[in-house]
Amino acid sequence: LVSLIPHLYEAPQGSVLIDGHPVDTIPLSVLRRAIGLVPQETFLFSDTLRANITFGAPAASEEQVVAAASIANLSGDIAGFPEGYDTRVGERGLTLSGGQKQRTALARAIIRDPRILILDDALASVDTITEEKILSHLAEVMRGRTTILISHRVSTVRNADFIVVLRNGVIIEQGTHTELIGLGGAYAELYEKQLLEEELQQVE
Numbered sequence: 001l002v003s004l005i006p007h008l009y010e011a012p013q014g015s016v017l018i019d020g021h022p023v024d025t026i027p028l029s030v031l032r033r034a035i036g037l038v039p040q041e042t043f044l045f046s047d048t049l050r051a052n053i054t055f056g057a058p059a060a061s062e063e064q065v066v067a068a069a070s071i072a073n074l075s076g077d078i079a080g081f082p083e084g085y086d087t088r089v090g091e092r093g094l095t096l097s098g099g100q101k102q103r104t105a106l107a108r109a110i111i112r113d114p115r116i117l118i119l120d121d122a123l124a125s126v127d128t129i130t131e132e133k134i135l136s137h138l139a140e141v142m143r144g145r146t147t148i149l150i151s152h153r154v155s156t157v158r159n160a161d162f163i164v165v166l167r168n169g170v171i172i173e174q175g176t177h178t179e180l181i182g183l184g185g186a187y188a189e190l191y192e193k194q195l196l197e198e199e200l201q202q203v204e
Helices: 028-033 049-053 062-071 075-079 098-111 128-142 177-183 186-203
Strands: 035-038 116-120 146-150 163-167 170-175
Touching: 028 035, 035 098, 049 062, 049 098, 062 075, 062 098, 062 128, 098 116, 098 128, 163 177, 163 186, 170 177, 170 186, 177 186
Parallel strands: 035 116, 116 146
Antiparallel strands: 163 170
């Protein structure tokens, strides 16, 4: 579904709008410059971390690179690499962990300063503590721009202005975190289950 926003796939005419304009009426170059998409499957080039972060924003300054990496909670990892930002990541980022790949892709999206930021299960490979840090850093980035968070974790979306719960491609619930917990439905059930899992992990 999220791929319909940057017009990667055709949608029924007039069904996907941005500021009231159907996406198929917006020039692709304009549309995609306005969108920062971090997909589930992250693609990295066999190049340096710096080159991967600045892909799409080649004129970015060193300060912008460091700031984007910091927001993505990646700067600490990079500091531990012998070559720092000049570390080569290998074909498809094979030298990085799954979480490091996703955070590199997140930094790449952030540095472009898009009007619309889409994170498609982009924090799935990071632990809950790292996720909390990233979301805290992202709070300032998300202010004043449209941000779409797609996740199976309630902790990722609980502070969103509006939450839509999908099951088999169908909307089954929608509202704020508080409203959905009050419904006592699928969202509330998932929240209780994940809360219990986190408590059990802490005990271990």
